[in-house]
Amino acid sequence: LERALKKIDVIRLLLGKQIQNLPVAHPVQAFAPANIALCKYWGKRERELNLPQTSSLSISLGEKGATTQLAVIEAEADVVFLNDVPVPANTEFYRRLVAFLDLFRNKYYFKVTISSNLPIAAGLATSASGFAAVVLALNKLFQWQVPKETLSIFARLGSGSAARSITTGFVEWQAGRLSDGFDSYAVALPLRWETLCVGLLIFNQAAKKIGSRDAMQQTVATSPFYAAWPALVASDLEQLKIAIMDKNLSKMGFIAESNALAMHATMQAARPAIIYSEPATISAMQQIWQMREAGINVFFTQDAGPNLKLLFEESALLDVLQFFSKLEIVRPFSS
Numbered sequence: 001l002e003r004a005l006k007k008i009d010v011i012r013l014l015l016g017k018q019i020q021n022l023p024v025a026h027p028v029q030a031f032a033p034a035n036i037a038l039c040k041y042w043g044k045r046e047r048e049l050n051l052p053q054t055s056s057l058s059i060s061l062g063e064k065g066a067t068t069q070l071a072v073i074e075a076e077a078d079v080v081f082l083n084d085v086p087v088p089a090n091t092e093f094y095r096r097l098v099a100f101l102d103l104f105r106n107k108y109y110f111k112v113t114i115s116s117n118l119p120i121a122a123g124l125a126t127s128a129s130g131f132a133a134v135v136l137a138l139n140k141l142f143q144w145q146v147p148k149e150t151l152s153i154f155a156r157l158g159s160g161s162a163a164r165s166i167t168t169g170f171v172e173w174q175a176g177r178l179s180d181g182f183d184s185y186a187v188a189l190p191l192r193w194e195t196l197c198v199g200l201l202i203f204n205q206a207a208k209k210i211g212s213r214d215a216m217q218q219t220v221a222t223s224p225f226y227a228a229w230p231a232l233v234a235s236d237l238e239q240l241k242i243a244i245m246d247k248n249l250s251k252m253g254f255i256a257e258s259n260a261l262a263m264h265a266t267m268q269a270a271r272p273a274i275i276y277s278e279p280a281t282i283s284a285m286q287q288i289w290q291m292r293e294a295g296i297n298v299f300f301t302q303d304a305g306p307n308l309k310l311l312f313e314e315s316a317l318l319d320v321l322q323f324f325s326k327l328e329i330v331r332p333f334s335s
C-alpha cells in the first residue's frame, strides 16, 4: 500500500518553489462566499485530506460570507480576531485555524482578522467561507501563481465544504479518484439564475452538540443506510444539474429537499443516532409542504444543524415572507 500523502506534502507538491515566496509588505484582504449544498457532501473516503466519498453541488451565497485580512507580524504566535473579538488560543476555532496556517506559514506569524456578514447562528458563518477566504488571502500575500483548482484543493484541506467556497454561483465539487486528491476540487457551473433566492430560517442559536466532521464519520462507520448514499448522490447530482440548467425551480428544489432528508436519514440510523432537527425544524418543514400544496413554489434544505435554508424564486418572495417574516433573504446572483 502506498503511503497516504499528508496535507503538507500536497501543498509542497502543488506550490513547488513558490513555497519560499516572500510575503508582500502590506496587509491583504480577501472575501469568500458561504455556500449551501443542494446535493450534500456526507462522508469521506480519506480523512487527512478531506477526500469525499461522492461529488457534491452547492450554491454560493453571493455577497454573504467571510472576509479575511492577513498581515505578517513580529510575534511567536498568530493573533486571531473573529468579528472584531479576539479569539483565545485555547479555543477549538483558534487551534483549527492555526493548524491550517502551519501548513503554509514557512517562518511567518500572522494577524488574522475574519469577519462574517452572515448570522453566526445560521451554522454557515465561518467554516467553509472562512477557510476559503484564508486561502484567497494567503494567495494574495504570497502571490502564488496557481490555478483556481489548486486554491480549491487548499481550502479543502481546511474543511471539505470550503473547496466549494472558492467560486461564486453554482459549484460542483468533483470527488476525484486519486489518492493525493489532485483531482478533487470545485468547478463552477457556467450559469446565472438572477431570480433565485435563498432564505435562511434560523430557529436556534445554540452551538451544535456534534459537528459535521464527527457526525459524518459516525454515520459512515455505523449507519446501515450509508451504503445506499453514494448511488443516491450520483443520480441526484445528475438530475440536479439538468434542473439547474433548465432553471426548473420545482425540480431543483425537490431534489435538494429530498437529498437533504436522505442525508439526515443516514444519520438517524447511525448508532448512536444523530438528529439535528428540533420541533421547530419539523414544524417549518410541514409549513413548507402546506405552502406547496397552496401553490407556493418553495423548498428547503438542511445541514448539520436545526436551521433550514429555503429555495424559491423572486416571484414567490412576498408569499414566502407572509409565512416566515424573519427570513434572511440572500440573492446569490445579485451582483
Ligand code: DP6
Pocket (backbone or CB within 6 Å): 036, 037, 039, 040, 041, 042, 050, 056, 127, 158, 159, 160, 161, 162, 212, 213, 302, 303, 304
Ligand atoms: C452537512 O465541510 O464541515 O454541510 O470536511 O470535516 O470540515 P469537514 O466537513 P464539512 O461538512 C459539511 C457537511 C454539510 C454538507 C455540505 O456542505 O455538503
